[in-house]
Amino acid sequence: MSVSRIARRIASPKKALTAAALAAATTGLVLTSAPAQAATSSAPSSAASAKAIAHKMIPDAAQYNAFSKIVEHESGWNVTATNASSGAYGLVQALPGSKMASAGADWKTNPATQIEWGLDYMNSRYGSPVAAWNFWQANGWY
Template sequence: MRKRFTAIGISLSALTALLLSTPSYAASPTPAAESQRIAKAMMPSYGWSPSSQFGCLVSLWNRVSRWSTTAGTPSGPYGIPRANPGKLMASAGPNWKTNARTQIKWGFGYIKKHYSTPCAAWSHYQSSGRY
């Protein structure tokens, strides 16, 4: 095996260092059900009725992140709403990398600004594969 890697110019120690430096993300510190409870409680403050909009939000964020606060990588699409790059969520709070409430707050602002409602965002996602 050592010969194979050195033949392409990578030593075994360099390959090992590369593999060990690749970021990995732990399971979301907030269970999906808890994140959904938080989101449902926050919806009225954005002018959305949970009875008509929550199902669309659940479908959307199930599809893009499975409600994981650590989905993706911070330098690319990240978190429950899949902000791209993830650091955009810093505008909602300094704990954006792992805090469900902060990520939901940012995601709700994004949805409100670009689609008006979660159902409109979900509809757009279904037709285009993105939101």
């Protein structure tokens, strides 16, 4: 089913945007022309969608919880979060954000790509998301 069909079937614009974003994330499509207001009003469902993707990618509960705590502190599960002073970007606040291109060309908007890159980073630098969270707690960054 196409994203436009989903949008036509749902009466509420907010629900239509949420359904379209979920469909796009599920199929790997990127929505780039949504108005800023609509994106802001759907932030909670975008966060929920990103969390659901992370749950699938990180089946171990302890590792998911540690990853989630880092992301909550770093970006509040906002895929397009940008640190105004450093320029760090995305769910895991990569610096520079373009580093995430190694996980996929859609790194700016795809939570799965950002999660994949973040997991690789945490595993290679700290050994696991739990170890990264332990470091974050001791230092306030990771």
